[in-house]
Amino acid sequence: MTILLLGSGGREHALAWKILQSKQCKNLFVAPGNAGTAEIATNVNLDILNFEEIKAFVLKENISMVVVGPEDPLVHGIYDFFKNDSQLNNIPVIGPSKVGAQLEGSKEFAKEFLIKHKIPTAAYDSFTAQTVEKGCKFLETLQPPYVLKADGLAAGKGVLIIQDLNEAKDELRNMLVHAKFGQASSKVVIEEFLDGIELSCFVLTDGKNYKILPTAKDYKRIGEGDTGLNTGGMGAVSPVPFADAVLLEKIENRILKPTIEGLQKDGIEYKGFVFIGLINVKGEPMVIEYNVRMGDPETEVVIPRLKSDLVELFQAVAYEKLNEVSLEIDERSAATIMVVSGGYPEDYEKGKQISGIENIEDSLVFHAGTKLENGKVVTNGGRVIAVTSFGNDFQEATKKSYQNIEKLHFDKMYFRKDIGLDLF
Structure with missing residues (x-):
């Protein structure tokens, strides 16, 4: 089949990399993509919020499935646009309906949902x-x-x-x-402020059934020791070492099941990822926030750990048959380190030439804010490249990522040197 993936970040490069491993995928278009997706798929310059433009492209290229990476098109109702169009309604969109996307689009909507379905969260x-x-x-x-x-x-x-x-x-x-x-x-x-340690939980759901993806912990602040301004994320590790069987059972029974059952009770169509930001408060998991897509940089650390065919999973989501497929996970740990532009998350310069990518060995390189300029890979965003490595534990995985980052260079390049250190 021919698949269209919407987005341009590290999340989308990781999803593209995994989608292309499927025998089900013949062609993959990424809109608008980046220099990394250009190497493995076909980038197309589409406005991902212009649904008429997307429709014309989908019909022209005979697209069989649309996978939505970022939240904006979901909050603006791309799922509903396809469902309500007679020329498009047979093409699955992986992502929730516009109402479902309000779990991320409106903090108030999310809090009301949590309280209504008795899911543990902070007072507000x-x-x-x-x-x-x-x-x-x-x-x-x-x-x-x-x-x-x-x-x-x-x-x-x-x-x-x-x-x-x-x-x-x-x-x-x-x-x-x-x-x-x-x-x-x-x-x-x-x-109210909740005092504890954060982790992220990811679920793929067809609206009735669900599969739990590997847990991850990301690092949001720009400075080491989790100091400074919030960013889109400076790195992540998976699995989360402190997420033992007891905590995971509490997360499933108190949070995941009531979330999926709540969507059904409220009549909310939801076919895609649910990313639940959690905090472990003295062994009790509580919800900080919902996101209606995979996180970034968590995608770059979670998706490589999936051994299952991602396109087969998406097809099962589209046809509400997720209970009929199995989910296989790589038991090894993974760690992602994000390399960013100097000055990020405030003002930063673009167009810096990146060298050394070809020298990276035994790690995965996912482009985030990059583009091709005269055949050269240059910076095109605040978060530029994610380097993901496997190891027997997260210490081994982070060490490998850091060793490979030393081979990268661009002007004013910055990365945190303490990803995972708080978990030792």
């Missing part, structure tokens, strides 16, 4: 510009640190964790009154 309330002073009063009822979340999509940067009460009040006003995160912060959710 939500506020708008009209109720900003009520929000300040609500902050006074909480213990520091204070958690402020922009309700809408803010490219992974809409969450603030602040120690000082007055600073939290000022930031709440910045978000609501002065639109710090644009339209995304026209509503802000304030949550």
Whole structure:
């Protein structure tokens, strides 16, 4: 079959790499893709939010399946667009409906879903510009640190964790009154702070059945020791060493099952990935957030551990037969280190030539923010390249990734040197 994959990051390069291992895949198009996907598939310059443009391409190239990498097209309703179009409704879209995508598109929607279906999560309330002073009063009822979340999509940067009460009040006003995160912060959710260690859980579901993918832990802050500004993610390890059988059973019974059952009870169509951001609070898992697609850089560490045919899994999702296929996982550990542009996540320069990729051995290289310019691979984003390695444990895997990163070079290149260190 011919498959169209939407997106341009490290997540999409990893998905493309895995999709192409399937005997079911004859051709793969990636829109818009990057320099890494250009090496293994065919990049096409499509606007992934222009559904009419996507429709024309899908019909022209006789596309059999559309796999959606990032959240934006899902929140804008690409699943519904295909379902409601007589020329497209026989083509499976891997991703949830527009309503399902609100689990990520609206923090308030997600919190209401969690409370309704009795899934453990932090206490919260939500506020708008009209109720900003009520929000300040609500902050006074909480213990520091204070958690402020922009309700809408803010490219992974809409969450603030602040120690000082007055600073939290000022930031709440910045978000609501002065639109710090644009339209995304026209509503802000304030949550109680949960103290624990985070992990990510990934589920593939056809809306009724589900398969649990390997766990991962990512590292969001730019600085070592988890300091500095939040980024899209600086690295990840899988599996999570502290996620033992007891914790995993609690996660499945208290969070995963009620989530899938909740989607069914609420009549929400959902055929795709559910990425659940969790926190382990003294052995008790609680939900921090939902995402409606695979995470990045977690995809680059989780997908390589799948031994199963990903396209067969997607076909089972499309036809609600996920219970009829098995999921095989590589028992080895994997570690991904993200190499980023100097200055990221604030201002950074693009167009820096990257050298040394061809020298990397015994690791996987997934391009994130790259493009081809006159035949050369150059930087084209904040997060540039992910290097993923396997090992008997995560220490061995991270060591291999770091050894290979030493072979890479571009001007002002930066990476964290402590990924996984907190787990020793």
